[in-house]
Amino acid sequence: MRLKDLGIGLAGLAVLIPLSACGSSGGGTGGGTAAAGGPIAVEAKDDACGLTRAEADAGTITFEVSNKGTRVTEFYLYGEGDRIMGEVENITPGLTRRLIVEVPDGGKYQTSCRPGMTGDGIRAEFTVKGSATRQVDTNTKLAEATKSYQNYINSQVEPLVAKTGEFVAAVKAGKVDEAKALFPVARTYWERIEPVAESFGDLDPRIDAREADLEAGQEFTGFHRLEKDLWVSGLQADSGAIADRLATDVNEIATRAKTVELTPLQLANGAKELLDEVATGKITGEEDIFSHTDLWDFRANVEGSAAAVNALREVVNERDPALAKTLEERFKVVTDLLDKQHTGDGYKLYTDLSEAEVKAFAEAVDALGEPISKVAEVVAQK
Numbered sequence: 001m002r003l004k005d006l007g008i009g010l011a012g013l014a015v016l017i018p019l020s021a022c023g024s025s026g027g028g029t030g031g032g033t034a035a036a037g038g039p040i041a042v043e044a045k046d047d048a049c050g051l052t053r054a055e056a057d058a059g060t061i062t063f064e065v066s067n068k069g070t071r072v073t074e075f076y077l078y079g080e081g082d083r084i085m086g087e088v089e090n091i092t093p094g095l096t097r098r099l100i101v102e103v104p105d106g107g108k109y110q111t112s113c114r115p116g117m118t119g120d121g122i123r124a125e126f127t128v129k130g131s132a133t134r135q136v137d138t139n140t141k142l143a144e145a146t147k148s149y150q151n152y153i154n155s156q157v158e159p160l161v162a163k164t165g166e167f168v169a170a171v172k173a174g175k176v177d178e179a180k181a182l183f184p185v186a187r188t189y190w191e192r193i194e195p196v197a198e199s200f201g202d203l204d205p206r207i208d209a210r211e212a213d214l215e216a217g218q219e220f221t222g223f224h225r226l227e228k229d230l231w232v233s234g235l236q237a238d239s240g241a242i243a244d245r246l247a248t249d250v251n252e253i254a255t256r257a258k259t260v261e262l263t264p265l266q267l268a269n270g271a272k273e274l275l276d277e278v279a280t281g282k283i284t285g286e287e288d289i290f291s292h293t294d295l296w297d298f299r300a301n302v303e304g305s306a307a308a309v310n311a312l313r314e315v316v317n318e319r320d321p322a323l324a325k326t327l328e329e330r331f332k333v334v335t336d337l338l339d340k341q342h343t344g345d346g347y348k349l350y351t352d353l354s355e356a357e358v359k360a361f362a363e364a365v366d367a368l369g370e371p372i373s374k375v376a377e378v379v380a381q382k
Contacts, residue, residue: 038062039062039063039064039098040052040053040056040061040062040063040064041063041064041066042063042064042065042066042075042111042113043066043068044065044066044067044068044069044073044075044091044113044115045068045069045113045115046069046070046071046115047069047115047122048113048122049075049111049112049113049121049122049123049124051063051111051124051126054111054124054125054126054127055126055127055128055129056103056126056127056128056129057128057129057130057132058103058104058105058106058128058129058130058131058132059102059103059104059132060100060101060102060103060135060265060380061077061100061101061102061103061128062098062099062100062101062380063075063077063088063098063099063101063111064096064097064098065088065091065096065097065098065099065113066095066096067091067092067093067094067095067096068093069093069115070093071093071115071116072090072091072092072093072116072117073091073113073114073115073116073117074087074088074089074090074091074113074114074117074121075087075088075091075099075111075112075113075114076111076112076114076121077099077101077103077109077110077111077126078109078110078111078112078123078201079103079107079109080107080108082201082202083199083200083201084198084199084201085101085103085109086099086100086101086265086266086269087099087269087273088269089117089273089276089280090117090276090279090280097373098373098376098377099269100265100268100269100376100377100380101265101266101269102134102135102263102264102265102266102380103128103132104131104132104133104134104263105128105131106127106128106129106130106131107127107128108125108126108127109125109126109127109128110123110124110125110126111123111124111126112124117280118213118215119215134263135263135264135265135379136263136264139264139315141314141315141318142264142312142315142379144314145264145267145311145312145314145315146262146263146264146267146311148310148311149262149267149307149308149311150260150262152193152307152311153193153196153257153258153260153262154257154258156189156192156193157189157193157253157254157257157258158254159189160186160189160190160193160250160254161250161251161254163182163185163186163188163189164186164190164246164247164250165247166182166186167179167182167183167185167186167226167243168243168244168246168247170182171226171229171230171235171239171240171243172239172240172243172244174235176230176235179226179230180230180231180291183223183226183227183230183291183293184288184291184293184296184297184346185296186223187223187288187293187296187297187300188296188297188299188300189300190207190208190223190250190300191277191296191297191300191301191304192300192301192303192304192307193257193304194208194273194274194277194301194304195266195269195270195273195274195304195308196257196260196262196270197253197257198273199260200253200256203249203252203253203256204253205218205222206221206222206245206249207221207222207223207246207249207250207253208222208223208224209221209222209224210224210281210286210287210289211224211225211228211289212286212289221242221245221246222242222245222246222249223246224288224290225242226239226242226243226246227288227290227291228290229242230290230291231290231291232290264312264315264379265376265379265380267308267311267312267379268308268312268375268376268378268379269376270304270305270308271305271306271308271309271312271372271375272305272369272372272373272375272376274301274302274304274305274308275301275302275305275365275368275369275372276369277297277301278298278301278302278365279362279365279366279369281294281297282294282295282297282298282301282350283298283358283361283362283365285350285351288350292349292350292351292352293346293347293349293350294350295338295341295346295347295348295349295350296346296347298338298347298361299338299347302331302334302335302338305372306331309327309331309372309375312375312379315378315379316375316378316379319378319381320374320378323371323374323375323378326371327368327371327372327375330364330367330368330371331368333364333367333368334361334364334365334368337357337360337361337364341353341357
């Protein structure tokens with residue numbers, strides 16, 4: 001489902017020790033920072049997920065994930081309750097990508113490689129030792145950045161709940177045209193905060209799973225199930241129940257999102273994840289495959305990514321002004337292209353785009369993804 005790659009090759013940035021079998025403990029020296037042992041190499045194969053060590057000291061932990069398999073993969077670090085601490089997606093065969101994540105609290109975590117980017121992946125235990133001071137506790141600008149972005153999240157979840165409620169009501173009333181009009185609007189608020197929403201691994205699949213990505217036995221629910229009902233099969237006997245469940249799940253995720261404690265690195269990684277979402281679903285037209293309203297989601301992902309970068313702008317400006325300037329320029333290229341596709345109250349359907357227009361979008365997103373992938377390293381600087 002993911003056809004593009006936005007990552008940058010990082011092979012050669014670190015000397016990697018031989019990799020052990022999947023999930024084995026390397027018994028390393030601990031320490032997740034470069035100064036305390038260097039990045040943890042991850043060898044992702046189609047049937048294995050090998051880490052050079054399965055433990056690290058609390059603090060900033062860096063993973064360098066090399067895809068040695070034949071399928072596109074992704075890598076996750078999970079906390080208690082399957083809370084996603086950090087992720088890196090869309091790692092094509094032969095590519096290495098870096099995940100930098102702040103883990104200030106010791107305890108038991110899990111790593112996961114996902115060949116094919118579906119399912120729970122190949123999981124293994126990962127131990128974080130001790131505790132570390134949070135970045136936001138020692139850097140006022142980073143603390144202000146996380147507070148600013150939390151305010152942005154709060155500003156999005158309220159209309160998400162409201163517009164989803166209107167969409168659900170239209171579905172239940174059998175008002176197909178009205179529901180079709182509300183579908184991309186409600187999803188706009190969802191897509192802007194998708195990395196935060198996705199961090200709740202139990203709710204996200206119920207709300208946003210695509211039919212093509214379902215595992216055997218997994219129920220098809222949420223936005224895309226109703227999208228199919230509205231655009232393809234017609235409303236079904238259980239469409240109302242599916243709509244009610246969507247409203248319940250969105251309400252719950254909105255409540256949780258307001259209380260989540262974000263780290264500066266989560267903001268930086270989230271900005272990149274949103275661009276990955278664009279590259280893997282929206283540019284390819286696979287996200288809204290029944291309605292073809294992908295450009296609405298595309299715009300929302302870009303706006304969400306920009307919001308995260310903007311929250312960190314003062315820090316990036318101070319530490320790497322050239323990167324800040326590049327980000328500003330490349331965001332503008334993408335948004336200018338989107339503006340050209342604006343029509344009426346929304347955007348041209350994906351199926352109405354020419355090959356040249358799709359290619360231009362892909363190139364612009366690719367160009368933006370490269371500098372965004374550097375923001376986490378800038379934020380991680382001491």
